[in-house]
Amino acid sequence: MANTEKKVLSRKTLNRSFHHWFYGHLTAFSQEHMQTFGYLTSMLPIVEELYDNKEDQEKAMKTYTAFFNTEPQLGTIIVGITASLEEARANQVNSGSDGDVDDTTINGLRAGLMGPIAGIGDSLVVGTLIPVILGIALGMSDGGSPLGAIFYIIVWNLLGYFGMRFAYFKGYELGDKAVGILIGAQGKAVRKAIATVGGMVVGGVAATWVTVKTSFRLTNSSGKAYLVLQDKLDSVYPGLLTAAFIVACWWLMAKKNISPIKVMLILVVVALIGVLLGFFNPGLTY
Amino acid sequence: MTISWIQASILGIFASLSSMPGMAGSTIGNYTLGRPLVGGLVCGIVLGDMKTGIAAGVAMQLVYIALVTPGGTVSADLRAVSYIGIPLAMVAIHAQGLSATSANAADLAKSMGTLVGTVGTVLFYGTATMNLVWQHMGWRAVEKGDFKKLYAVDWGYPWISHLFFSFIPTVLMTHFGSSAVQALKTALPMDGIPMKTLFTVGALLPCVGIAILLKQIVEGPLDFIPFFVGFTFAASLKLNLVSVTVVSLIFAMIFYKLDMAISTNKQPVASSSGGAVIDDDEEEEDI
Numbered sequence: 001m002a003n004t005e006k007k008v009l010s011r012k013t014l015n016r017s018f019h020h021w022f023y024g025h026l027t028a029f030s031q032e033h034m035q036t037f038g039y040l041t042s043m044l045p046i047v048e049e050l051y052d053n054k055e056d057q058e059k060a061m062k063t064y065t066a067f068f069n070t071e072p073q074l075g076t077i078i079v080g081i082t083a084s085l086e087e088a089r090a091n092q093v094n095s096g097s098d099g100d101v102d103d104t105t106i107n108g109l110r111a112g113l114m115g116p117i118a119g120i121g122d123s124l125v126v127g128t129l130i131p132v133i134l135g136i137a138l139g140m141s142d143g144g145s146p147l148g149a150i151f152y153i154i155v156w157n158l159l160g161y162f163g164m165r166f167a168y169f170k171g172y173e174l175g176d177k178a179v180g181i182l183i184g185a186q187g188k189a190v191r192k193a194i195a196t197v198g199g200m201v202v203g204g205v206a207a208t209w210v211t212v213k214t215s216f217r218l219t220n221s222s223g224k225a226y227l228v229l230q231d232k233l234d235s236v237y238p239g240l241l242t243a244a245f246i247v248a249c250w251w252l253m254a255k256k257n258i259s260p261i262k263v264m265l266i267l268v269v270v271a272l273i274g275v276l277l278g279f280f281n282p283g284l285t286y
Numbered sequence: 287m288t289i290s291w292i293q294a295s296i297l298g299i300f301a302s303l304s305s306m307p308g309m310a311g312s313t314i315g316n317y318t319l320g321r322p323l324v325g326g327l328v329c330g331i332v333l334g335d336m337k338t339g340i341a342a343g344v345a346m347q348l349v350y351i352a353l354v355t356p357g358g359t360v361s362a363d364l365r366a367v368s369y370i371g372i373p374l375a376m377v378a379i380h381a382q383g384l385s386a387t388s389a390n391a392a393d394l395a396k397s398m399g400t401l402v403g404t405v406g407t408v409l410f411y412g413t414a415t416m417n418l419v420w421q422h423m424g425w426r427a428v429e430k431g432d433f434k435k436l437y438a439v440d441w442g443y444p445w446i447s448h449l450f451f452s453f454i455p456t457v458l459m460t461h462f463g464s465s466a467v468q469a470l471k472t473a474l475p476m477d478g479i480p481m482k483t484l485f486t487v488g489a490l491l492p493c494v495g496i497a498i499l500l501k502q503i504v505e506g507p508l509d510f511i512p513f514f515v516g517f518t519f520a521a522s523l524k525l526n527l528v529s530v531t532v533v534s535l536i537f538a539m540i541f542y543k544l545d546m547a548i549s550t551n552k553q554p555v556a557s558s559s560g561g562a563v564i565d566d567d568e569e570e571e572d573i
Contacts, residue, residue, distance in 0.1 A: 022311060022313065023311040023441070024311065024440045024441055025311070025312065026306070026307045026308075026311070026312050026316075027307060027308075027309060027311065027440055027441055027444050028307075028417055028420055028421060028424070028439055028440045028441075028443070028444050029306070029307030029413075029414055029417060029444075030414045030415070030417040030418045030421055031411075031414050031415070032418060032421070033421055036421075037421060037424055037436065037439055037440045038440060040424075040428070040433075040436050040440070041436050041437060041440045041441075044433055044436060044437075048433075054431060057431070057433070058431045061428065061433060062428075065425075065428060072312050072313075073312075073313065122502055123502055123503060126502075127499055127502055127503060130317065131351050131499070132527060132528075132531055134321065134323060134347060134351055135351070135527040136527060136528060137323055138323065138344055138347060138348070139526070139527070141323060141326075141340050141343075141344050142344065143341075143387050144336070144337035144338070144340045144341045144386055144387050145340065146327050146330070146336055146340055148323065148340075148344075149323050149324050149326065149327035149340060149343065150327070152318075152321065152323055152324060153318055153324060156313075156317065156318060157313065157314065157318060160313040160317065161313065164313070185545075185546070185549035185550075186546065186549075188545065188549075189541075189542050189545035189546050189549070190542065192541050192542070192545055193538035193539070193541050193542040193545075194538070195503050195509070195512075196512050196534065196537050196538045196541050197531065197534045197535065197537075197538045198499075198503050198512075199503050199504075199509065199510075199511075199512030199513045199515075199516065200512045200513070200515055200516030200519070200530060200531075200533070200534035200537070201516060201527065201530060201531055201534060202496060202499050202500065202503065202513055202516065203512065203513040203514060203515060203516025203517035203518075203519070203520065203530075204516040204517070204519060204520040204525070204527050204530035204531075205351060205496065205520075205527065206492075206496045206513075206516075206517055206520075207516070207517045207518075207519075207520035207521035208520045208526070208527060209348045209351070209492065210348065210492040210493060210496060211489065212489060212490060212493065213489070237522075238521040238522045239517060239521035239522075242493070242521075243514070243517060245490060245493040246493045246496050246497055246500070247497075247510075248493075249493045249494050249496075249497035250497040250500045250501060250504065252497075253497055253498065253501055254497075254500075254501045254504070260494055260498055261407070263494050263497070264400065264491060264494055267487055267490045267491065267493075267494070268483070268487050270490070271483045271486035271487045271490060272479070272483045274486060275479060275482045275483050275486055276479065280482070280486040280489075281482065282390065282393060282482055282485035282486055282489070
């Protein structure tokens with residue numbers, strides 16, 4: 001029964017598996033099983049190629065019914081890693097040897113990587129890459145030009161597709177060796193470096209695109225303003241009021257655990273009081 | 287400006303494609319079509335006024351520039367912002383007779399869009415809950431070993447969830463909402479307290495978007511330093527975003543090298559025979 005021929009996944013199957021993940025990782029999302037079905041559909045071509053009989057296929061697919069959720073773009077690397085592990089397991093089964101890859105190792109690795117990858121992915125993809133491309137695009141679309149939107153569509157999709165493709169095949173190539181790189185000392189150093197870029201870019205985005213201004217001024221009897229609060233604040237630190245509002249929102253969410261929707265409602269109240277006191281005035285006319 | 291049934295239906299299809307668990311996949315769907323900047327382009331083309339669409343999209347994008355969904359907790363699902371909020375904001379800008387590229391139009395777009403956008407959270411949980419039905423069918427298929435059915439579960443059936451929680455709400459809200467927005471003009475004068483408040487809120491809302499992102503990056507007070515350095519570069523030195531990114535890379539490189547140097551210096555000491563002695567010393571210091 002033992003088959004000594006070593007099985008290697010074909011490029012075609014790996015491509016299919018990657019595209020199933022690229023498209024379907026979130027389509028059947030629910031709060032209970034977030035990306036599990038996306039994972040199942042991307043492992044199916046691999047399992048079908050590696051195992052000839054139905055029983056082995058069913059046994060292998062059962063592994064991937066465990067809960068899965070991570071940052072989907074960078075998380076592609078985990079799918080690549082498991083493709084390589086599944087290949088190793090199939091060769092164990094066929095040669096009849098007791099190898100060290102089983103359900104527990106694969107799922108342990110998936111569960112162990114989900115969290116760290118989500119952390120790196122959120123700050124790298126959603127926190128830095130997308131705001132930077134969007135920031136450039138927003139400048140190009142200032143004044144109602146479609147150029148910025150088109151720029152964003154092209155640049156993000158090229159980076160997204162080829163970045164995810166690279167992550168998948170890198171994961172497949174490295175197999176479980178990738179784990180050490182991702183969550184070891186080097187991974188931690190990379191994460192810290194990315195967070196620094198992210199922090200500075202977000203600061204730049206805030207200063208460039210967010211403006212909170214007060215209209216508060218004191219005038220003397222002849223109607224001449226002798227105190228324009230906005231100018232005074234800006235002479236202390238340009239954008240002081242904007243920065244103060246951002247830090248206040250952060251404090252409410254991070255330190256007081258108030259949800260973003262509630263913070264928005266608080267801002268409505270702040271705006272109403274500010275308008276009534278003459279602190280805010282958008283200066284509108286028909 | 288009004289929104290016809292056909293225009294509303296096209297917007298409905300885009301809403302289905304672009305939500306967080308959207309039918310175009312997250313790279314093309316949520317992160318491309320779902321971005322208000324891209325939504326502004328689409329809505330501008332569909333409603334026949336690209337300039338206003340883009341301007342409203344740019345304004346809305348600022349509020350949601352940094353939308354992070356840690357662990358699937360959703361603060362806002364952008365399908366409603368981009369394909370219900372932006373079209374209605376465009377109608378409102380027209381109704382108020384504002385110039386598309388003015389700051390007032392932008393503030394109006396932000397508050398209108400965000401107000402409507404909160405509906406997105408409801409739509410998100412609706413879609414996710416209905417998907418439980420398809421997942422249940424999926425588990426049955428897995429038990430029977432009928433794996434081909436997984437493709438229908440992952441790629442096909444969720445369209446039904448989106449019919450109910452993306453398509454129909456978008457069609458109804460954009461079609462009937464446009465006449466409601468028209469009526470708003472006569473009901474609320476521009477220089478009244480409600481409108482002034484609405485516009486002020488529009489200017490304040492982007493602070494929330496930035497703060498959501500900061501929440502991801504900032505763990506202690508020191509983590510605020512990179513943020514303020516970037517802020518100072520842009521606000522005081524007037525650098526643009528690409529320049530800020532380039533400058534930040536040198537800091538990233540320094541931190542990376544420093545961290546690697548520290549960790550490689552630690553390892554030989556810990557693994558050498560002298561390691562135990564050093565560990566003892568540290569323990570004594572702790573006491």
